[in-house]
Amino acid sequence: MRNALKRLAAGIAAASLSLAVSACGGSDASGGSAGSGGDGVPATLRIGYQLIPNGDLIVKDQKWLEQALPNTKIVWSKFDSGGDVNTAMIAGAIDIGLAGSSPVTKGLSAPLNIPYRVPWIFDVIGDNEALVVRNGVADLKGLAGKRVATPFSSTSHYSLLAALAEAGLSESQVKILDMEPPDIQAAWQRGDIDGAYVWTPVLAELQKSGKTLVTSRELAQRGKLTADLAVVRDEFADRYPAALKTWLQQEDRAVKLVRSDKNAAAAAVARQLNLTPDEAARQIDQLVLLDGTQQQSADYLGTPSAPGKLADNLHSAAEFLKTQQKIDAVPDLPAFQKGLATKDLANAFAAG
Structure with a gap:
């Protein structure tokens, strides 16, 4: 693995x-x-x-x-x-x-x-974990071929994979990067990634310039608590x-x-x-x-x-x-x- x-x-x-x-x-x-x-x-x-x-x-x-x-x-x-x-x-x-x-x-x-x-x-x-993307990505399907970061083996990783599956995207169709929250924030500021599924307080920083596609509260309502x-x-x-x-x-x-x-x-x-x-x-x-x-x-x-x-x-x-x-x-x-x-x-x- x-x-x-x-x-x-x-x-x-x-x-x-x-x-x-x-x-x-x-x-x-x-x-x-x-x-x-x-x-x-x-x-x-x-x-x-x-x-x-x-x-x-x-x-x-x-x-x-x-x-x-x-x-x-x-x-x-x-x-x-x-x-x-x-x-x-x-x-x-x-x-x-x-x-x-x-x-x-x-x-x-x-x-x-x-x-x-x-x-x-x-x-x-709830809303303290979410998938944030750069403006220009309209929906989850728009993540195909994009670079999305999340801490592997975390709840955010689980939620990201669940969201992609709902959208009909396989893990191989998205470039998923294993990053800790501080590294995600730095990569976002450099423009190295197109999106990230992460939690606060880093999430709040990404939301200042990005767009939220889905939150963990929404996924929980669909059975992915x-x-x-x-x-x-x-x-x-x-x-x-x-x-x-x-x-x-x-x-x-x-x-x-x-x-x-x-x-x-x-x-x-x-x-x-x-x-x-x-x-x-x-x-x-x-x-x-x-x-x-x-x-x-x-x-x-x-x-x-x-x-x-x-x-x-x-x-x-x-x-x-x-x-x-x-x-x-x-x-x-x-x-x-x-x-x-x-x-x-x-x-x-x-x-x-």
């Missing part, structure tokens, strides 16, 4: 090097966070985040985890895509990370089979359930802040994205944010006795990815149901 194994090996090596340089304390013999602060508290919690205007940036900005886990060193590492988060997970470089539903589907499938699970939905993707998901290493979740519970509660707190004090939430996101509060508020509104109670509904993660529809969505994404030869085989539905951390979620929001 276009030297995929070589790229994966190189990525793992890079992530391991980054861990050695920047992650305080490294990993213990079992691959978990270094040491224990006592009473089952991790000495270090390593989080992989992305510049997406959801509750995770509020938690980071407000230092709620640092306050709630005073005996744990919180290490925040920025990633540009879910594919990079998967690589870091394989390397044991982070404990919790943010990845889109497409890379999580790949992570739970062969050949990756990453030992992690999904305890939280950061957001259901995507979401930004949290993934936690199985080893960490099993060893430090109290820390995971605290993390989940802080994420829920952030969603509730968006609802109760939009100005404060927008100000926090604005600081993290270097935006004006008004622009941050606009970008937050492009997402669907769910609190802990909503996440336990049948439409999303569900409960330990009744896994939610997110598992069905991941299974459908796997079927699509298999047709694109992005995974070796489609796991059965129970494999994706097992990948939902419904017990961890229920424990975090149990009454009393």
Whole structure:
């Protein structure tokens, strides 16, 4: 698959090097966070985040985890895509990370089979991911022979391929380039690409001079839903359930802040994205944010006795990815149901 194994090996090596340089304390013999602060508290919690205007940036900005886990060193590492988060997970470089539903589907499938699970939905993707083209491209069919960039293995990549398929275009009819969001913005400014499927804040920059052909919200309405998901290493979740519970509660707190004090939430996101509060508020509104109670509904993660529809969505994404030869085989539905951390979620929001 276009030297995929070589790229994966190189990525793992890079992530391991980054861990050695920047992650305080490294990993213990079992691959978990270094040491224990006592009473089952991790000495270090390593989080992989992305510049997406959801509750995770509020938690980071407000230092709620640092306050709630005073005996744990919180290490925040920025990633540009879910594919990079998967690589870091394989390397044991982070404990919790943010990845889109497409890379999580790949992570739970062969050949990756990453030992992690999904305890939280950061957001259901809406208008914050879209396909933008230069003026002169009238519709999706006009992309034939054009150069379109997207981060491979991301939700944007999944959505781009779905949009092309709807238009009757095969992947081979479009020159699809694998680029991270910062590189997409630079390539757009140079005129090197004709379009891109990407997310905010880079999306907002492209929309200033380009035309939006389709958004992920529109594709979701046609059955191609995507979401930004949290993934936690199985080893960490099993060893430090109290820390995971605290993390989940802080994420829920952030969603509730968006609802109760939009100005404060927008100000926090604005600081993290270097935006004006008004622009941050606009970008937050492009997402669907769910609190802990909503996440336990049948439409999303569900409960330990009744896994939610997110598992069905991941299974459908796997079927699509298999047709694109992005995974070796489609796991059965129970494999994706097992990948939902419904017990961890229920424990975090149990009454009393």
